[in-house]
Amino acid sequence: MNGATDIKLPFMLIGFLTLAIPITLSLIYKINITREIAVSVARMTVQLALVGIVLQYLFKWNYLWLTSIWFIFMIGVADFNILKKTKIKIKKMPFFIFISITISVTSILAFLIIVVIRPTPLYDAKHLIPLGGMILGNSMNGISLALERFYSALTKNKKEYYSYISMGANSDEGTARFCKEAYRAALIPTISNMATLGLVSLPGMMTGQILGGSEPTVAIKYQIIIMIAIFSSTSISALLSLKFLKRAIIDKNDLITDKI
Amino acid sequence: MKFDDNVLFDMENIEVRIENKQVLAFDHISARSGETLAVVGPSGSGKSTFLKLFNSLVAPNKGIVRYKGVSYPWKNLSQLRSKIIPVDQEPFLGSGTVLDALYMPFNFNVHKDKKFDERATLESFKDYKIDNITFDRKIDTLSGGEKQRIAIIRAVLLQPEVLLLDEPTSALDGETIDIIIENILKKKPIETIISVSHSKEWTKNCSGVIEIRNGKIERLR
Numbered sequence: 001m002n003g004a005t006d007i008k009l010p011f012m013l014i015g016f017l018t019l020a021i022p023i024t025l026s027l028i029y030k031i032n033i034t035r036e037i038a039v040s041v042a043r044m045t046v047q048l049a050l051v052g053i054v055l056q057y058l059f060k061w062n063y064l065w066l067t068s069i070w071f072i073f074m075i076g077v078a079d080f081n082i083l084k085k086t087k088i089k090i091k092k093m094p095f096f097i098f099i100s101i102t103i104s105v106t107s108i109l110a111f112l113i114i115v116v117i118r119p120t121p122l123y124d125a126k127h128l129i130p131l132g133g134m135i136l137g138n139s140m141n142g143i144s145l146a147l148e149r150f151y152s153a154l155t156k157n158k159k160e161y162y163s164y165i166s167m168g169a170n171s172d173e174g175t176a177r178f179c180k181e182a183y184r185a186a187l188i189p190t191i192s193n194m195a196t197l198g199l200v201s202l203p204g205m206m207t208g209q210i211l212g213g214s215e216p217t218v219a220i221k222y223q224i225i226i227m228i229a230i231f232s233s234t235s236i237s238a239l240l241s242l243k244f245l246k247r248a249i250i251d252k253n254d255l256i257t258d259k260i
Numbered sequence: 261m262k263f264d265d266n267v268l269f270d271m272e273n274i275e276v277r278i279e280n281k282q283v284l285a286f287d288h289i290s291a292r293s294g295e296t297l298a299v300v301g302p303s304g305s306g307k308s309t310f311l312k313l314f315n316s317l318v319a320p321n322k323g324i325v326r327y328k329g330v331s332y333p334w335k336n337l338s339q340l341r342s343k344i345i346p347v348d349q350e351p352f353l354g355s356g357t358v359l360d361a362l363y364m365p366f367n368f369n370v371h372k373d374k375k376f377d378e379r380a381t382l383e384s385f386k387d388y389k390i391d392n393i394t395f396d397r398k399i400d401t402l403s404g405g406e407k408q409r410i411a412i413i414r415a416v417l418l419q420p421e422v423l424l425l426d427e428p429t430s431a432l433d434g435e436t437i438d439i440i441i442e443n444i445l446k447k448k449p450i451e452t453i454i455s456v457s458h459s460k461e462w463t464k465n466c467s468g469v470i471e472i473r474n475g476k477i478e479r480l481r
Contacts, residue, residue: 163352166315167418168342168370253319254337258279 004211064123078140085144096244104237142186142234150182171254186238268293274323286477296453298463301472307456315344342370346424351411359395384413404431425455
């Protein structure tokens with residue numbers, strides 16, 4: 001296997017020069033995003049550099065316990081991201097998001113590794129971390145969409161919910177319409193993504209594998225199976241987090257708590 | 261408390277606070293089976309909140325609410341709520357057709373043994389003088405008074421033990437008020453009716469009157 005051509009550091013810096021174009025444009029047209037560009041480019045560079053170093057050691061040592069700690073860290077970051085995006089202020093939110101992600105990502109990743117891919121050793125960090133990261137990142141987006149949609153639908157349509165409840169619906173029946181809507185919202189991006197995959201741009205993982213020297217046929221197999229894993233994990237995590245959120249905002253009298 | 265077999269609802273030492281403001285506070289009030297009660301009082305006096313105590317849409321901060329001697333909170337809320345059905349001032353009927361709106365509650369597990377009776381429904385449409393409305397009409401095309409009547413018909417179709425009506429006549433003209441008085445208060449398709457109303461005509465036709473003033477409650481007759 002011949003890996004991708006290494007990029008020499010001086011040339012890497014030259015690559016940054018293309019940033020002069022968007023920055024100049026933003027200055028000329030007074031778009032006022034120069035600061036944002038600088039901050040996010042700096043963040044990306046530093047984050048990836050650090051992750052690169054960490055991954056090098058994680059792959060070299062290849063201990064399952066170390067990989068697991070890294071995973072818990074990644075789930076924590078995803079959790080934090082969801083909280084920031086959805087802006088739902090409920091005490092137990094961080095906890096139930098963590099549980100939802102952990103259950104869905106771990107179970108799907110375990111199945112993928114143990115049953116489908118079967119690397120040696122099974123706990124190979126080079127497989128676990130990139131695949132797990134992709135599943136995690138997409139599940140995170142799914143949860144954000146689901147929670148945001150459910151929360152806003154329910155708070156905007158309290159009257160509708162109470163009309164169901166007052167005619168004898170239990171809280172599951174009363175929230176069913178909002179749950180379905182939120183669940184669909186969580187799945188639609190992945191569904192439409194799958195339908196166009198490969199036609200416009202090659203997906204990131206495939207690109208990486210091809211550059212890394214894999215045969216396109218191998219890369220495609222990985223891409224197909226990871227898309228299916230992403231979709232399954234997104235659906236489980238969205239549904240779990242919706243159930244949790246429902247329980248958190250509906251009280252024992254089936255009333256929407258006044259905390260929201 | 262004297263024992264009375266006919267007491268359907270009975271509330272004791274109730275206090276309801278909403279956003280830390282006291283909305284209702286009273287010692288005792290009861291309603292017997294078969295009564296048609298009108299709850300009257302100035303607007304903002306807590307009449308709608310009072311009505312919501314009956315089906316647990318408002319949980320009191322203090323006190324006990326009993327239905328047939330069993331105190332809330334009930335274990336099986338949907339069972340309870342299926343027997344005490346409210347019709348709101350501006351009822352929610354969805355954005356589908358008239359049939360969708362009428363059929364909707366029959367999807368709930370608690371009503372699974374009930375059948376939606378199309379012929380009886382069409383009969384009610386005649387009684388309520390809305391037989392020009394077909395089942396496939398869009399809800400959005402109906403007037404406030406028509407929506408009100410469809411919501412009342414839907415509630416009656418579910419055959420609850422109690423009907424809770426919040427301002428059933430506020431959106432209606434005099435003639436339509438008479439139609440509803442005739443079909444609800446006189447024919448009494450549901451045994452017990454508790455209503456909030458500003459209409460003298462309506463109150464006159466009720467068997468009992470409860471007045472709420474400044475958060476206090478008094479039985480007038």
